[in-house]
Amino acid sequence: MPDLLSGGTAQRLALPDADLMLWQQVGLGRAYDRLLQQLIEETDWRQERITVYGKPYLQPRLSAWYGDLAYSYSGIRLEPSPWTPTLRQIRKRIEALTRLRFNSVLLNYYRDENDGMGMHSDDERELGPRPAIASISFGEERDFILRHRQRKDLGSVRLALPSGSLLLMQGDTQQHWRHGINKLRRRCGPRVNLTFRRIVAGNPRERGL
Ligand SMILES: O=C(O)CCC(=O)C(=O)O
Ligand SMILES: [Mn+2]
Numbered sequence: 001m002p003d004l005l006s007g008g009t010a011q012r013l014a015l016p017d018a019d020l021m022l023w024q025q026v027g028l029g030r031a032y033d034r035l036l037q038q039l040i041e042e043t044d045w046r047q048e049r050i051t052v053y054g055k056p057y058l059q060p061r062l063s064a065w066y067g068d069l070a071y072s073y074s075g076i077r078l079e080p081s082p083w084t085p086t087l088r089q090i091r092k093r094i095e096a097l098t099r100l101r102f103n104s105v106l107l108n109y110y111r112d113e114n115d116g117m118g119m120h121s122d123d124e125r126e127l128g129p130r131p132a133i134a135s136i137s138f139g140e141e142r143d144f145i146l147r148h149r150q151r152k153d154l155g156s157v158r159l160a161l162p163s164g165s166l167l168l169m170q171g172d173t174q175q176h177w178r179h180g181i182n183k184l185r186r187r188c189g190p191r192v193n194l195t196f197r198r199i200v201a202g203n204p205r206e207r208g209l
Contacts, residue, residue: 010097010168015157017148019171021098025164026136028093032163035086036138039192043107044081051075060183061115067104069199071126080104087194094134094196098168102134102196110142110191113184119147121174128200132170137161139191146179161193 013020028035045062065071065078066087072078083091087105095101108117122133135144144167146157161167169179181193 013159015146015177016151016154017176018146018173019169020173021168022159023097023166023168024162026093026097026166028090028164032138035090036163036190036192038086039107039138039194040109040190042084042086043109043192045107045109048076048078061117062109062111064107064109065104066107067197067199069104069126071104071106071197071199072124078106090136090194091196094136094166097166098132098134100132100134100168100198102198104197104199106195106197108193108195110140110181110193112190113186113188116183117181119145119178119180121149121178122169122195122197123174126199127174127197130171131174132168132198133174134196135161135167135169135193136196137165137167137191137193138163140189142181142184142188142191144179145182146177149176149178 010021010023013022043064045064047062048059050057050059063078065080066083067080070077070079091102091105110116122131127133141160141162144159144161146159148154159167
């Protein structure tokens with residue numbers, strides 16, 4: 001039985017060219033289902049338009065960006081909303097567990113089985129080299145898929161992310177691996193994932209230079 005307040009212990013995942021740690025239960029002192037509902041209700045959700053190979057699409061999920069600085073990815077620019085008390089509380093807990101500091105969070109809301117996220121690396125310039133990204137999940141358990149960029153022999157790695165789990169990706173992980181969340185054939189309920197990030201090098205336009 002995990003200790004709800006200690007956050008349990010982290011498990012290091014043995015994957016080549018990656019630095020991954022998983023806490024099965026972070027322990028926020030509050031029920032994860034309540035947090036899920038609260039995040040769904042109080043977040044300023046948007047469905048972003050993206051362009052892939054010149055074609056416009058609506059992302060198959062809702063998202064929101066909170067924090068201190070704007071962020072750009074896949075050709076879209078996200079203006080940040082100010083931190084809410086809920087997000088500050090979660091950030092505090094994650095910073096204590098990981099002993100790292102984060103200044104931004106990207107929230108993704110997978111409403112059901114038809115929502116997902118394509119394979120990608122979080123390697124935007126604003127995150128600097130070898131970024132640390134702390135990913136916490138609430139709600140439906142979904143598989144996080146990892147694929148090495150060069151080593152096809154490693155195949156797909158599946159990592160189940162239960163409600164209340166925290167995955168820390170750091171070191172060379174983004175350089176060598178892509179990750180994503182597949183849409184499902186079976187029905188499934190809502191899931192909210194928060195990826196805490198640290199923007200270190202604003203791109204020159206963002207800094208007004
Ligand atoms: O939903 C997840 O677990 C992954 C989210 C993710 O990769 C991202 O926000 O960049
Ligand atoms: Mn990602």
